[in-house]
Amino acid sequence: MTEPMESNEDILISRIIDGHARADDLRQLSTLALADSSVWDRLAEADADREALCLAVESEIAVAQGVAAPMRDTEAPAGPYRFVGWTGWMGWAAAAAVVFAWTVSSRGPVSNGTALPGAGIQNVSLTADDALAQYIKASKAEDRFIKELPKVMVESHLAADGRSTEVTYLRQFVEKATVNDLYELSTDEHGRPGAVRVNSPIGTQSVLY
Amino acid sequence: MERMDSNPTPPDGSGTDGSSSGLSQTEIDALWREHRRWVAAVILAHMPRDADLEDLLQDVALLMVRSLHTLNDINAIRPWLRTIAINTSRSAGRKRKVRMRLMREVEDMDTMSGAEGGSIAAERDRAARLARGRRLMEAAQTLPPAYREPLILRAVRGMSQKQVAEVLDLPETTVETRLVRARRMIREQIQREDAIPETRRAGPISQAGPA
Numbered sequence: 001m002t003e004p005m006e007s008n009e010d011i012l013i014s015r016i017i018d019g020h021a022r023a024d025d026l027r028q029l030s031t032l033a034l035a036d037s038s039v040w041d042r043l044a045e046a047d048a049d050r051e052a053l054c055l056a057v058e059s060e061i062a063v064a065q066g067v068a069a070p071m072r073d074t075e076a077p078a079g080p081y082r083f084v085g086w087t088g089w090m091g092w093a094a095a096a097a098v099v100f101a102w103t104v105s106s107r108g109p110v111s112n113g114t115a116l117p118g119a120g121i122q123n124v125s126l127t128a129d130d131a132l133a134q135y136i137k138a139s140k141a142e143d144r145f146i147k148e149l150p151k152v153m154v155e156s157h158l159a160a161d162g163r164s165t166e167v168t169y170l171r172q173f174v175e176k177a178t179v180n181d182l183y184e185l186s187t188d189e190h191g192r193p194g195a196v197r198v199n200s201p202i203g204t205q206s207v208l209y
Numbered sequence: 210m211e212r213m214d215s216n217p218t219p220p221d222g223s224g225t226d227g228s229s230s231g232l233s234q235t236e237i238d239a240l241w242r243e244h245r246r247w248v249a250a251v252i253l254a255h256m257p258r259d260a261d262l263e264d265l266l267q268d269v270a271l272l273m274v275r276s277l278h279t280l281n282d283i284n285a286i287r288p289w290l291r292t293i294a295i296n297t298s299r300s301a302g303r304k305r306k307v308r309m310r311l312m313r314e315v316e317d318m319d320t321m322s323g324a325e326g327g328s329i330a331a332e333r334d335r336a337a338r339l340a341r342g343r344r345l346m347e348a349a350q351t352l353p354p355a356y357r358e359p360l361i362l363r364a365v366r367g368m369s370q371k372q373v374a375e376v377l378d379l380p381e382t383t384v385e386t387r388l389v390r391a392r393r394m395i396r397e398q399i400q401r402e403d404a405i406p407e408t409r410r411a412g413p414i415s416q417a418g419p420a
Contacts, residue, residue: 006386006389006390006393010389010392010393011385011389014385014388014389014392015385018363018370018385018388020370020385046392046396048338048341049341049345049392049396050364050392051338051342052338052339052341052342052345053342053345053346053349053360053364054342054364054365054366055335055338055339055342056339056342056343056345056346056364057250057253057342057346057361057364057365058364058365058366059339059342060249060253060262060346061246061249061250061253061262061365063249063262063263063266064245064246064248064249064266065245065246066263067245067263067266067267067270068238068241068270069237069238069240069241069242069270069273069274070270070271070274071234071274157335165366
């Protein structure tokens, strides 16, 4: 294909959909439309395509929200440092979650005896942020909270008000707990699900997830 | 209106002597957050089709942090980052891999499940626009890079024509001309595809010279 020469109509439409049109550009396009009203159809189609391309590109580059700048070498562990995105540890984190969830459900909450602020109170009026801040504070007091990972945006689109952007994101915490028994979900010879103790030394073992 | 990130941060040289060597980790983080979306778009414009954008973006982030001290003028960071992004994209041909894409999964699930948080009609409309957008992006991938890159950069929400010109180190008028031609070329490409059976759809547009 040879490189096309842009027509005056192409230039005017491109300016309009890009928001750079001057009054004279609009007048010129209106004049063209007097002779050929399908100019308006082409303008509408070009604008719809511009919007569709934005949607597709934004969908692709949304992963950028989850990519953080790594620490500088002087502040990072020796050797090549690579930021580990959520996809990198999702597998073992999920496995750990299964094990840990089972353990908790069979043993009850793991605690060193420190009372959680507000524990047992049902009708406390807190915002979600306040409640989370309290949780993190209590989790730190229990030496359980390690850090919060960077948020990972999974989707964004124009909000209902037509101006702002509504984002859906993953929010993840790294925590640790000390448990006495580890179980994993497995199946017996008949394919029935059940809990199987993980073959590890009996006693205290740390599980991170 | 010129917001380029959901976490807008000031740096870009302001408040510094123009040198990049004295930036703190916090400033580097902010710098990266400010630029990472359009850097992703540059990678998207240059990477092999089956490369993983997230991996390449992480590589660029790493190179930026490691090499920032070599950048004499922080105000020139856009062309500098673009060069890193293009070089990283080109090197991706040696380590291609296919990975499941979270975004695609989420979108597909949304499309299939219909309407949690929105009407079925709105979801279908969005899915149709996204499908059209992906087709346009496919067509854009067949354009010569000189046309493809400004088109994809311009599709980054909040990125103005002026900012695209800064990244590409080109006059705004040249960017405008390339955008007009790029739009015309992908429109004609799709019209040609629609005119022939799917099995016979052709490959890339021949490498025409830039404006």
